[in-house]
Amino acid sequence: MIINTLSKTYTTQVPISTDRTSQLGVSNKSPSVAGDTVEISKEAYKALSDSEATISRGVALIVNSINNDPEFADKMAYTYSHSRDAELIDLKDVPPLDDALRMDAYFQHVKDFESGADKIMNQRVQIYNEMKKNGASGADIFKSLMEFNKTLPADYQKNTGLDKYSDQYSKYVQAG
Structure with a gap:
């Protein structure tokens, strides 16, 4: 998980399966990741920071x-x-x-x-x-x-x- 403390955005990176990479047209030679981004509440960000x-x-x-x-x-x-x-x-x-x-x-x-x-x-x-x-x-x-x-x-x-x-x-x- 990557935490950007300025924007309060948290990015998770999940490996994409080999089957999925070929469907996406991505080469199978190197691992690939897909990321999701979520915004957390001010309260959760404060709790993490504090x-x-x-x-x-x-x-x-x-x-x-x-x-x-x-x-x-x-x-x-x-x-x-x-x-x-x-x-x-x-x-x-x-x-x-x-x-x-x-x-x-x-x-x-x-x-x-x-x-x-x-x-x-x-x-x-x-x-x-x-x-x-x-x-x-x-x-x-x-x-x-x-x-x-x-x-x-x-x-x-x-x-x-x-x-x-x-x-x-x-x-x-x-x-x-």
Whole structure:
């Protein structure tokens, strides 16, 4: 199954039998597949995206790569420290474009969030620069950035999704 997380479209590929391939005029020299595409509900997509298994598997892959590949760890530490967090939004919470008052309030909220996220990014950059100057490895810097995330206000963590990743990161590191 192929999952396109942007379009929420799931494609399954099923082998076509030899009899069917000849009926379709497809050469029998190489295997052939036919695909079906289905659209899933917002609720199912959210459940998949928010599932603990999905998040924990992603965290495990990242942590293992950071621990076993110094070049990857250096890139992750740099990239993560120099990236601004984005606020998770539900599009149904965005006011209609023709409601100028509510749109103004919404845009002000976005500006305020981005300003706060810029300050947090600057703090991460300071952590990165200080640790790098003192000879820390990318893996150690990344671990410090993850610890820093835990100190951020709970509402900020929830609004960015950091809470889920921080929890899984802590569980994985403690178990590992």
